[in-house]
Amino acid sequence: MIVNKIFSWQESIWESLLAQPANLPHAMLFIGPAGTGKGLFADQLAARLLCESAQGSQPACGICDGCHLLATDNHPDFRKITLESDVEEEEGAEKSTAKSKKKSAAPAMQIKIDQIRALEDFVFVGSHRQGKRVVVINPADAMNVAATNSLLKILEEPPSSVYFLLVSSNSKRLLPTLRSRCRQMLFGIPNVVVASAWLKAEGVREPEQLLGLAGGAPLKALALKEEGSAAVVDEAIEPLYRPPLEPIALAAHWEALRKKNPGFLLEHLIDAVQKWLYDLTRVRNGSTPRYLPDSQKELLTVAPKISVARLNRCYADLLKIRATARHPLNELLFLEDLAARCAAALSLPRS
Ligand SMILES: [Zn+2]
Numbered sequence: 001m002i003v004n005k006i007f008s009w010q011e012s013i014w015e016s017l018l019a020q021p022a023n024l025p026h027a028m029l030f031i032g033p034a035g036t037g038k039g040l041f042a043d044q045l046a047a048r049l050l051c052e053s054a055q056g057s058q059p060a061c062g063i064c065d066g067c068h069l070l071a072t073d074n075h076p077d078f079r080k081i082t083l084e085s086d087v088e089e090e091e092g093a094e095k096s097t098a099k100s101k102k103k104s105a106a107p108a109m110q111i112k113i114d115q116i117r118a119l120e121d122f123v124f125v126g127s128h129r130q131g132k133r134v135v136v137i138n139p140a141d142a143m144n145v146a147a148t149n150s151l152l153k154i155l156e157e158p159p160s161s162v163y164f165l166l167v168s169s170n171s172k173r174l175l176p177t178l179r180s181r182c183r184q185m186l187f188g189i190p191n192v193v194v195a196s197a198w199l200k201a202e203g204v205r206e207p208e209q210l211l212g213l214a215g216g217a218p219l220k221a222l223a224l225k226e227e228g229s230a231a232v233v234d235e236a237i238e239p240l241y242r243p244p245l246e247p248i249a250l251a252a253h254w255e256a257l258r259k260k261n262p263g264f265l266l267e268h269l270i271d272a273v274q275k276w277l278y279d280l281t282r283v284r285n286g287s288t289p290r291y292l293p294d295s296q297k298e299l300l301t302v303a304p305k306i307s308v309a310r311l312n313r314c315y316a317d318l319l320k321i322r323a324t325a326r327h328p329l330n331e332l333l334f335l336e337d338l339a340a341r342c343a344a345a346l347s348l349p350r351s
Contacts, residue, residue: 032187035220
């Protein structure tokens with residue numbers, strides 16, 4: 001959990017909620033469109049409530065025992081109820097690509113009554129650390145009717161030290177009785193200037209376009225960028241799997257890709273090719289790929305045919321030309337040079 005991170009467009013809600021922390025409502029419902037950061041806000045508020053040092057509207061300190069327990073998923077006075085998948089998510093992908101983000105099981109569609117019933121002991125038994133206890137339910141609209149009714153029963157007479165933070169991007173699906181039990185807070189779409197500034201700081205070059213696609217929701221816009229760039233990387237390196245390479249055709253492929261995706265810079269291309277070469281060398285040496293864990297099979301089809309010395313030379317060349325990638329005199333010539341180096345590295349040894 002990221003501590004100390006309140007998005008600029010949420011600061012006023014944060015300040016108004018924590019103006020008098022003692023008067024904070026015990027059941028809060030954060031509603032609004034997906035991708036505006038409501039869930040992270042709930043996490044931040046939970047952290048603030050469990051922090052044993054922060055005062056007033058200060059965020060969680062990040063260093064006290066309470067913060068430490070929360071950061072290591074060991075806080076005994078915190079529960080997070082969310083959609084659980086039936087099978088554990090696959091782990092081990094150090095660098096995730098769009099492909100490796102696929103999970104081995106789809107997450108459950110509903111929050112079930114057992115998950116809420118399990119809260120009863122937590123809520124009514126008492127605090128472990130003599131402080132507040134916090135329950136985050138996200139997405140709250142995924143609770144089925146039985147789960148909602150079970151929660152309503154708990155909300156009838158909750159102990160005063162327990163806080164419920166519910167998050168929903170689809171609040172129409174919530175039972176009216178639940179909505180009326182909670183203090184509702186609307187997280188709207190932030191002002192486009194504020195959202196664009198944030199996205200720029202996150203490295204998005206043309207934030208307005210992505211914000212348009214994301215309906216103005218900044219986190220959704222950022223996710224689109226990340227998904228997009230993973231797909232572009234895949235497309236950029238795809239021809240490398242089919243040596244021998246024709247440099248002019250490869251350069252034209254990259255040039256078209258760059259035109260279609262202006263945010264995909266030459267340095268991103270070099271980075272992608274370097275990672276591919278790195279993984280190819282690893283696979284050639286009998287290891288598993290580090291950056292492209294899903295592509296081991298494809299890498300294995302290329303690896304036995306090539307010379308490691310040539311790959312290493314190409315990798316070192318790329319480190320050198322990377323410096324000029326930002327301002328090449330002629331982009332197409334630059335791409336042709338890069339393609340020629342890759343073609344040489346992947347050329348098949350003469351028998
Ligand atoms: Zn703290």
